[in-house]
Amino acid sequence: MLSRIQFALNISFHYLFPPMTIGLAWVIVFMEGLYLKTKNREYYKITRFLVNIFGLFFAMGVATGFVQLFAFGNNWSQFSKFVGNVFGSMLAAEGVFAFFMEAGFLGIMIFGWTRVKPFTHFFATIMVSLGATFSATWIVMANSWMQTPSGYKIVGEGIYKRAVITDLWEVYFSPSFLTRLGHVLLGCFLTGIFLVISISAYYVLKNRHDFFGKRMLRGMLWVALVTLLLQLWSADSSARGVARDQPVKFAALEGIFETKPNTPITVIGIIDMETEKVSGISIPSGLSLLTYRDLHTAVPGLNEFPKENWPHVPTVFYCYHMMIYCWGGMVMIALLGLLFRKNFLKRKWFLWFAMIGIIFPYIANIAGWFTAEVGRQPWIVYNVMRTSEGVSRVVHRSDVIASLVMFIFMYSMMGTLFFYLLNKKIQKGPVFDDEEGSDSEYKDPYLQLHKK
Amino acid sequence: MPTEMLQILAYLIVGASVALYVVLDGFDLGVGLLQIFAGKDEHRRILLNSIGPFWDGNEVWLIAIFGALFVAFPDVYAVLLSGFYLLIMLMLLGFIIRGVAIEFRSKEKSLRWRYFWDGAFWFSSMIITFSLGVILGNLLLGVPITVEREMDLPMSEVFHPYSVFIGMFAISLFATHGSLFLLMKTEGELQHRLHNFAKYLIPLFYFFFVTATIWTWETVPHITEAFIEQKIFFIAPAVLILFMACLPIALAKKRYGYCFLSSMITIVLLFLLIVIGTFPDMIPSSLDYSRNTLTLYNASSQRTTLIVTMFIAAFGIPLVFLYGTILYTIFRGKTRLTDHSY
Numbered sequence: 045m046l047s048r049i050q051f052a053l054n055i056s057f058h059y060l061f062p063p064m065t066i067g068l069a070w071v072i073v074f075m076e077g078l079y080l081k082t083k084n085r086e087y088y089k090i091t092r093f094l095v096n097i098f099g100l101f102f103a104m105g106v107a108t109g110f111v112q113l114f115a116f117g118n119n120w121s122q123f124s125k126f127v128g129n130v131f132g133s134m135l136a137a138e139g140v141f142a143f144f145m146e147a148g149f150l151g152i153m154i155f156g157w158t159r160v161k162p163f164t165h166f167f168a169t170i171m172v173s174l175g176a177t178f179s180a181t182w183i184v185m186a187n188s189w190m191q192t193p194s195g196y197k198i199v200g201e202g203i204y205k206r207a208v209i210t211d212l213w214e215v216y217f218s219p220s221f222l223t224r225l226g227h228v229l230l231g232c233f234l235t236g237i238f239l240v241i242s243i244s245a246y247y248v249l250k251n252r253h254d255f256f257g258k259r260m261l262r263g264m265l266w267v268a269l270v271t272l273l274l275q276l277w278s279a280d281s282s283a284r285g286v287a288r289d290q291p292v293k294f295a296a297l298e299g300i301f302e303t304k305p306n307t308p309i310t311v312i313g314i315i316d317m318e319t320e321k322v323s324g325i326s327i328p329s330g331l332s333l334l335t336y337r338d339l340h341t342a343v344p345g346l347n348e349f350p351k352e353n354w355p356h357v358p359t360v361f362y363c364y365h366m367m368i369y370c371w372g373g374m375v376m377i378a379l380l381g382l383l384f385r386k387n388f389l390k391r392k393w394f395l396w397f398a399m400i401g402i403i404f405p406y407i408a409n410i411a412g413w414f415t416a417e418v419g420r421q422p423w424i425v426y427n428v429m430r431t432s433e434g435v436s437r438v439v440h441r442s443d444v445i446a447s448l449v450m451f452i453f454m455y456s457m458m459g460t461l462f463f464y465l466l467n468k469k470i471q472k473g474p475v476f477d478d479e480e481g482s483d484s485e486y487k488d489p490y491l492q493l494h495k496k
Numbered sequence: 497m498p499t500e501m502l503q504i505l506a507y508l509i510v511g512a513s514v515a516l517y518v519v520l521d522g523f524d525l526g527v528g529l530l531q532i533f534a535g536k537d538e539h540r541r542i543l544l545n546s547i548g549p550f551w552d553g554n555e556v557w558l559i560a561i562f563g564a565l566f567v568a569f570p571d572v573y574a575v576l577l578s579g580f581y582l583l584i585m586l587m588l589l590g591f592i593i594r595g596v597a598i599e600f601r602s603k604e605k606s607l608r609w610r611y612f613w614d615g616a617f618w619f620s621s622m623i624i625t626f627s628l629g630v631i632l633g634n635l636l637l638g639v640p641i642t643v644e645r646e647m648d649l650p651m652s653e654v655f656h657p658y659s660v661f662i663g664m665f666a667i668s669l670f671a672t673h674g675s676l677f678l679l680m681k682t683e684g685e686l687q688h689r690l691h692n693f694a695k696y697l698i699p700l701f702y703f704f705f706v707t708a709t710i711w712t713w714e715t716v717p718h719i720t721e722a723f724i725e726q727k728i729f730f731i732a733p734a735v736l737i738l739f740m741a742c743l744p745i746a747l748a749k750k751r752y753g754y755c756f757l758s759s760m761i762t763i764v765l766l767f768l769l770i771v772i773g774t775f776p777d778m779i780p781s782s783l784d785y786s787r788n789t790l791t792l793y794n795a796s797s798q799r800t801t802l803i804v805t806m807f808i809a810a811f812g813i814p815l816v817f818l819y820g821t822i823l824y825t826i827f828r829g830k831t832r833l834t835d836h837s838y
Contacts, residue, residue: 099599104596108592113562116566125574128574132563132567135567136560137563139563141808143556144812148819148820150552152822155827156826212800212804438579439581447585
């Protein structure tokens, strides 16, 4: 249990950053592309500003992500031995194909403004974005195998149990992989997009950096709306995937205990584990309709399955609904924003709303991840290995507690510093020293190119 | 290809990654050990920025090592990480602090803020280097691995005098390596200062090398068996001593490029000696050496996975070298500060 807390803490803190780097990286590619196309210096400033912020998120992502690869062996050594054949190659591939790419080109992206030509820099930006995306791809692939294992067989018994590959293709493309990947990546894009929306709303509100503020806000709201609609479609296929592959988890998502035809969907509700009932507002037949495209087919309830295979139902239920409310919040920002796009300043409350809107994709990411992972319990590999079997046998309680305390302390310190610096950068805005008349070496790369 | 060949190839991939990691992250950890002694803020910044574009990619090699272990030798991966639990946690903490220190240091103008982070940078580089050395020391000594492939090593035994000494050896090695890297990246007064550092660090490294060699001979004599059986292996230590002798000569002649190159070769050869001495063991068991030792034959993953590993390596490694070449070419030459520097 302690190991689970530790893993959850590490991964949650880590997961605050990568979605932003992935999303923001593509926003930067977009902006830098616009700059190269239009040669408008405003886009250049925005790109540089966003790269600055990106660097901050990236550093945190790397620093916390470093821990993750070790965590499997540290706390979950039995699991590591069991899945090494299957799982190891995905993590190794992530290291080789994604991390090196990111780390190699990040240097150029952050330090290379005056060292390389604009197009080389643009290329580096694209490579960083691709690297970040690949990284997510391998991780989701590995995680999807844990959710829906396929293409393997088990040899050995007890502590010598090992999963062995029988069909490589099936291992890599486990049934849930592609839908989940789409869902996760769209979540990342939304995070990046809403960061820009949030910052530009703040600038409009404070009447600063006119171009970044108004122009970006308008443009990004459209992008957000399209991405949100795509996410709706992706969410639908993910949910139906869960219904097909992990019925227990699916029943827990909606708190369905009894199997009844015309299964309702809960819009808002409270779950009571004592009486096994969900009270609140629900739409009759809603879940049947969404799952099977049919009003009557019953969704199997939790009672169909032995209780020892249930996840912690309330956690799954609330996290899942929280994620959906956050999606709703984002849709509201996008729609209201587009409605008010002629004059934002008339409606200050909207700008405030859009500014704090950055918390929606964040909560949605974390809640979604919790839904997926807590929903997988009590299994570490779904229906194959229990979480309790996967834990390291030689690691002492006291060691885990000591390291846990150490990490909590570190993380809270880092978190505070991170917000302090992020705020400072945003306050400063897309302004560089050269424009304040200082003696910096910065020059517009295009001007430099023409001089040569 | 017979499975045995695949296993040896996988072992060589892991080995080559370790060697590359030590050569590459060795210099930036070394810079971390020295940066605090550079004097004024401007000099400290130059040292920090000399590794600015590189340190991240260098650290990825550590990820690559453990990724390769996870895929090709999952049991070694699991035993190593769960067995050295607290030490690894300490090292990871070091990596976190280090990354944050590099990134945050120059974000404020106040000197107190900057010197605080320089302290953190030095401290974390020390912890990482020392832990790596201690782990290596323990692996050379042998660790208590049971029949169930678990290793339960209390913290007090982790810090065996021999392992602690190897940890200090690692610090002297990286500091020397880092100072030689910096000589290529700096100029003027700062370079002069670093030249003096290197002049004292090289003899210190010699001292640690000689003592560690004798101590290893005494404590783990089986490492020398391979050399006695196959006399040809003596070429490796001979070449090693040759290149070690090059260090002070190239330094005195101010041929810093050659000096750093010799240092890189020295490190690779040092590691090669260990590989020759321990092959085919990966983690020797101190409880029952012949039965419980994890070797590259009994701890590897299945054939299919090894083939996958080969594919990843065959496609991935050339790409990684390509990125590396691009990066080191763009940022070659002396380090100068600009407005987007750390």
